[in-house]
Amino acid sequence: MATIKDVAKAAGVAISTASAAINRSAPVSEEVLAKVAEAVRRIGYVPHAAARSLRSGRSNLIGLVVPNIANPWCGAVAREVENACFASGYTSVVYSTGQDAARESQVLEMMRLQRVAGMIVIPTRSDAAHGAALVNQIHVPTVLLDMQVEGLPFDVIKTDNVEAGRLATEHLLALGHRRIGIIVGIPGLATSDDRLAGYRKAHTAAGVEVDEELIVTGGFDQDIAHRAALELLQREARPTAIIAISNMMTIGLLFALRKLKLAVPADISIVGIDDLEFSAILTPQPTAVATPILPMARLAIARLLGQIEAKQAPAGKIEVHRPTLIVRDSTARH
Amino acid sequence: MATIKDVAKAAGVAISTASAAINRSAPVSEEVLAKVAEAVRRIGYVPHAAARSLRSGRSNLIGLVVPNIANPWCGAVAREVENACFASGYTSVVYSTGQDAARESQVLEMMRLQRVAGMIVIPTRSDAAHGAALVNQIHVPTVLLDMQVEGLPFDVIKTDNVEAGRLATEHLLALGHRRIGIIVGIPGLATSDDRLAGYRKAHTAAGVEVDEELIVTGGFDQDIAHRAALELLQREARPTAIIAISNMMTIGLLFALRKLKLAVPADISIVGIDDLEFSAILTPQPTAVATPILPMARLAIARLLGQIEAKQAPAGKIEVHRPTLIVRDSTARH
């Protein structure tokens, strides 16, 4: 494959001159500029990113660490990141953690191997122990998306998860529901815990006592949430409404309802947190608390690129975006 | 950041010995092996992928070029590719083309810049002109997924799209439908053309004439398909059944039906090509022709890695996977 040496030879200039012409990194005469450009075109020269990054010490790789790239929610983030990277001459490399801390550690190691210039990370855990482990593994500008990690000094872009849980619950309480089930994810995970906290907060505000029995753990997967929902729905004293705290969990819940032939919202009301892109074609259309994932993703990558280019340290700033309740047909008065 | 030089110094050996010990690329005594391993651990050394690939001429990057990573279908492919890459010490870099040839060209240029070891490409076009353009841009082992490109000498892993179109149509014809609409994607694109060909084939086999008016072009996007579906559905002489040839198009179609308050399958029957993962929670559950995307993706990456490691040339083999009809509730006798 053609190298810059070939370009230099073809253009009849020194290698360093060719480099300067290609990168416009030093003054070069119009004449030489044209000769080099022509040579590049003729030879079909494309610089070698690895060599470039090795010498310059600057990488053009941006790491994206998500729970699961097959999840459309993550896909949307990836798309935004990819777009922004492309526009700025970076290339994104994506890895999925499967929401598993050990795997996350391996993935971060890979990122280190590739010497990414910076990372956007949706973490697997949010506790201090996890933060302590991670702080030694991350040596590049990083922006945490969707979730804060205790003790990690990076910028965070997240949703107000307490508010998200509160909005969903408040809506159901206002409709007269008093036995509201909630399927949470992994305990100890901030997104999950916070949304549950919002659930409690709404209850307190309404003066309704929380029945701890109605809080079930479902994991963030569709399958596990599905099983948890089945269990919850088949109890003697069934809740009159259920909240699922993530998109995949909502699908699992809807599947369980379908299986048990329960009518929504006649038999039971449903609220999902995180909206489903295809909710318009569901029957009934699910009431949901939407989180502004696209703007958040865009902001995250913009922040990251800013930190990389300006070599400015992260402010450790936590930016919280407001979720919004979208009332549709899956919730009714009780 | 620590380099192999630091490791060598810490272990009290030469750089080349350290390299040999780390990579097990040459015989090294047990004693030195242990010393080097210990040094690596203590210093926290992680090799520099760029330097390594520069010197060795081998890259550990695998390129994945898809229409749109936010599309769950592509996400599923990405996940499989990522998994296989991870297991073999490669890292995948994903780029979306937006089904646009110009963008695809830019993306391939990026892949070239990164000197990927190989690529899995879901092409944007399949005609010979496109093949002629692409053949000059691709210089690494490549496997084409989902679609063949005329004149490109690579292995292809695809579905039998004619059969997919035929299965969907045959099913509807067997149910007594005679006016079957079909929303196709971009004309000239093999997946689209072939599925349409299957539609014609089924008609011929059943001795039913095709009404060309019922073939509308919708693009692969949800929005465009949605508009095309609306147009088709609001005609004087409405078809009694409609086929959508991709997952996103099916969503667009379902949305249009919902908007027009048409009952499925009472008013009209629906078949989608490519199954929707969440079809279980739709009402009615859509009859679909499923394509084995996961096995195909797994096969593609396995093939590619094989070609890269064995340095064996692609056989130019076209592997065709069978689609299967899954009858659910969206189709009824006419």
Place this chain on the structure above:
DNA sequence: TTGCTTACACGAAACGTTTCGAATAGAACC
């Protein structure tokens, strides 16, 4: 013309690896 500046072009070093031929040391053989 001389001296000084400006504008550009050049050559060589360096980035962190791998690779390969050469060096060394001990073991085995005669």
Place this chain on the structure above:
DNA sequence: GGTTCTATTCGAAACGTTTCGTGTAAGCAA
């Protein structure tokens, strides 16, 4: 004890860039 072999270790070159200190010719002021 010298020679040959084997097993390991070493040193230096090379991969394709960027970067930086020098060199040089033209332009300008004196």
